[in-house]
Amino acid sequence: xxxxxxxxxxxxxxxxxxxxxxxxxxxxxxxxxxxxxxxxxxxxxxxxxxxxxxxxxxxxxxxxxxxxxxxxxxxxxxxxxxxxxxxxxxxxxxxxxxxxxxxxxxxxxxxxxxxxxxxxxxxxxxxxxxxxxxxxxxxxxxxxxxxxxxxxxxxxxxxxxxxxxxxxxxxxxxxxxxxxxxxxxxxxxxxxxxxxxxxxxxxxxxxxxxxxxxxxxxxxxxxxxxxxxxxxxxxxxxxxxxxxxxxxxxxxxxxxxxxxxxxxxxxxxxxxxxxxxxxxxxxxxxxxxxxxxxxxxxxxxxxxxxxxxxxxxxxxxxxxxxxxxxxxxxxxxxxxxxxxxxxx
Amino acid sequence: xxxxxxxxxxxxxxxxxxxxxxxxxxxxxxxxxxxxxxxxxxxxxxxxxxxxxxxxxxxxxxxxxxxxxxxxxxxxxxxxxxxxxxxxxxxxxxxxxxxxxxxxxxxxxxxxxxxxxxxxxxxxxxxxxxxxxxxxxxxxxxxxxxxxxxxxxxxxxxxxxxxxxxxxxxxxxxxxxxxxxxxxxxxxxxxxxxxxxxxxxxxxxxxxxxxxxxxxxxxxxxxxxxxxxxxxxxxxxxxxxxxxxxxxxxxxxxxxxxxxxxxxxxxxxxxxxxxxxxxxxxxxxxxxxxxxxxxxxxxxxxxxxxxxxxxxxxxxxxxxxxxxxxxxxxxxxxxxxxxxxxxx
Numbered sequence: 068x069x070x071x072x073x074x075x076x077x078x079x080x081x082x083x084x085x086x087x088x089x090x091x092x093x094x095x096x097x098x099x100x101x102x103x104x105x106x107x108x109x110x111x112x113x114x115x116x117x118x119x120x121x122x123x124x125x126x127x128x129x130x131x132x133x134x135x136x137x138x139x140x141x142x143x144x145x146x147x148x149x150x151x152x153x154x155x156x157x158x159x160x161x162x163x164x165x166x167x168x169x170x171x172x173x174x175x176x177x178x179x180x181x182x183x184x185x186x187x188x189x190x191x192x193x194x195x196x197x198x199x200x201x202x203x204x205x206x207x208x209x210x211x212x213x214x215x216x217x218x219x220x221x222x223x224x225x226x227x228x229x230x231x232x233x234x235x236x237x238x239x240x241x242x243x244x245x246x247x248x249x250x251x252x253x254x255x256x257x258x259x260x261x262x263x264x265x266x267x268x269x270x271x272x273x274x275x276x277x278x279x280x281x282x283x284x285x286x287x288x289x290x291x292x293x294x295x296x297x298x299x300x301x302x303x304x305x306x307x308x309x310x311x312x313x314x315x316x317x318x319x320x321x322x323x324x325x326x327x328x329x330x331x332x333x334x335x336x337x338x339x340x341x342x343x344x345x346x347x348x349x350x351x352x353x354x355x356x357x358x359x360x361x362x363x364x365x366x367x368x369x370x371x372x373x374x375x376x377x378x379x380x381x382x383x384x385x386x387x388x389x390x391x392x393x394x395x396x397x398x399x400x401x402x403x404x405x406x407x408x409x410x411x
Numbered sequence: 412x413x414x415x416x417x418x419x420x421x422x423x424x425x426x427x428x429x430x431x432x433x434x435x436x437x438x439x440x441x442x443x444x445x446x447x448x449x450x451x452x453x454x455x456x457x458x459x460x461x462x463x464x465x466x467x468x469x470x471x472x473x474x475x476x477x478x479x480x481x482x483x484x485x486x487x488x489x490x491x492x493x494x495x496x497x498x499x500x501x502x503x504x505x506x507x508x509x510x511x512x513x514x515x516x517x518x519x520x521x522x523x524x525x526x527x528x529x530x531x532x533x534x535x536x537x538x539x540x541x542x543x544x545x546x547x548x549x550x551x552x553x554x555x556x557x558x559x560x561x562x563x564x565x566x567x568x569x570x571x572x573x574x575x576x577x578x579x580x581x582x583x584x585x586x587x588x589x590x591x592x593x594x595x596x597x598x599x600x601x602x603x604x605x606x607x608x609x610x611x612x613x614x615x616x617x618x619x620x621x622x623x624x625x626x627x628x629x630x631x632x633x634x635x636x637x638x639x640x641x642x643x644x645x646x647x648x649x650x651x652x653x654x655x656x657x658x659x660x661x662x663x664x665x666x667x668x669x670x671x672x673x674x675x676x677x678x679x680x681x682x683x684x685x686x687x688x689x690x691x692x693x694x695x696x697x698x699x700x701x702x703x704x705x706x707x708x709x710x711x712x713x714x715x716x717x718x719x720x721x722x723x724x725x726x727x728x729x730x731x732x733x734x735x736x737x738x739x740x741x742x743x744x745x746x747x748x749x750x751x752x753x754x755x
Contacts, residue, residue, distance in 0.1 A: 124689040337679045
């Protein structure tokens with residue numbers, strides 16, 4: 068099959084072996100797949116990331132830096148066939164997405180971070196039939212491909228256990244932060260404060276449901292909020308993932324604040340324990356989405372409760388993956404570029 | 412008055428001004444005062460600690476390294492008099508302890524970490540009458556002086572919100588760890604696992620109510636516990652406070668574990684955020700005791716529910732403070748040396 072793949076820290080486009088489904092595995096033709104910052108990050112720091120993951124776990128633990136793998140874990144595709152002995156839970160021809168985990172046929176892998184389970188930057192994928200969600204036939208492919216990144220934000224949002232008394236602050240308005248905002252809004256939480264250095268991102272935050280947006284160069288997001296009776300945020304979602312930010316949050320927040328760590332930071336983070344103790348802070352680490360988050364994300368996209376159309380930028384073929392990935396760290400880029408591997 | 416005081420990083424014994432009580436302040440003659448590791452730590456790293464506290468808060472923020480102060484925040488003493496206009500809540504001649512906070516008469520200070528509110532290593536103290544607890548007349552002074560350090564452990568214990576389903580692990584069996592164990596036991600939590608490198612400390616842990624003790628050189632405290640059906644600790648109290656331990660805990664524990672940070676570490680701590688995210692960990696930072704913890708600690712010591720007699724080592728006069736403080740980091744030292752400033 069044709070695919071964009073990563074090997075030795077660079078992106079290549081070429082032929083990869085056609086995946087062959089085993090028992091419980093669906094063969095799926097990719098229609099659309101979002102591009103995530105984690106893939107761009109891997110290009111620069113892949114060897115370190117694999118080494119750390121082998122010790123501490125995480126999606127990269129099964130990778131060999133020198134061997135090719137097809138990335139892409141935010142996908143939607145069409146069922147082509149199943150491996151022998153499968154339950155065939157969704158009919159051939161129907162569209163599906165899934166949590167990017169493969170547990171069938173002896174494979175224990177993360178789809179898109181595996182040498183055996185290629186991701187959505189290739190023409191074909193294998194999906195675990197027990198992990199699949201059927202996508203409504205009339206739902207646009209690119210919107211459906213946003214199910215997984217949105218689900219990550221929904222997981223983070225609920226992991227913070229927000230309640231009606233909280234003033235919530237979301238730091239960083241990339242895909243994860245925007246998903247958190249959407250999730251909080253769906254839960255009826257208000258006010259939602261969002262902070263980002265970039266105006267385009269702040270506008271997206273408003274579109275997703277933020278009540279107030281802050282440029283941290285103009286106003287401390289931790290300080291009293293003039294629009295909300297000088298209340299201060301007490302539940303902070305860190306959705307940036309840059310080293311040093313955690314301690315900034317600890318220094319900035321008030322007594323008893325809760326911090327949800329959503330930003331996936333592979334560098335060691337420093338913090339002053341006693342500073343967090345003085346304020347009796349709580350840090351909840353948020354991780355990947357669970358099936359309930361995927362189901363809610365897909366339903367909310369399909370019925371229009373969460374509108375992810377503003378996330379979408381260009382739609383590209385395989386030959387443009389390399390350039391688009393290089394541009395991912397540019398904050399003026401769209402939230403998501405989607406790849407259609409059926410085209411070059 | 413005679414006092415042991417700290418100035419420029421060393422311990423001196425000599426005359427300090429007699430404190431004069433203002434409105435709402437009691438003048439108290441010290442009977443007994445425990446010696447805490449935080450005071451010894453200050454001798455080595457005081458300037459750094461003051462600098463960090465000025466930025467991040469904490470008990471040391473009001474200190475000037477070059478000026479003398481009388482330490483000691485684990486005290487019991489006898490009411491001598493009150494400042495004019497006080498409520499005189501406890502009669503003269505009665506014994507009291509208190510949370511070491513002074514908010515009366517314009518002073519906002521930590522007793523024992525202040526140039527204005529001397530601690531229990533001096534003959535006299537000033538206490539905030541609204542913070543005082545009357546100590547039963549027949550309770551031994553040295554046991555009553557354990558109220559404050561025990562209360563710290565009780566605060567940590569409840570801050571972790573333990574429940575009947577938890578398998579609890581206490582790392583480090585100094586005063587704080589032992590107080591946590593006592594607090595958990597009082598709450599009916601079981602099993603309580605305790606880990607310490609030193610046999611004497613492990614014996615104390617058993618005495619305070621631990622169900623099993625572990626020498627980390629022989630068995631990983633995070634691993635399956637053979638005595639408890641191979642269950643693993645899921646609620647970990649870090650009561651050591653050495654840099655590097657937090658990441659060790661993150662690496663060692665299983666999915667969904669909660670960590671209570673009790674050890675007061677003034678050095679920056681490093682952690683790998685993604686490793687904590689992979690396991691959806693929660694870190695609750697525990698701080699100083701609150702009035703409810705002081706009340707429970709005093710009641711439980713007085714009625715014998717918590718027996719702190721094994722904590723007590725020698726009773727010294729002022730001239731031995733310097734040597735005793737130098738010996739505090741020795742794990743074979745008793746949990747608490749108490750100072751009676753009425754004697755030299």
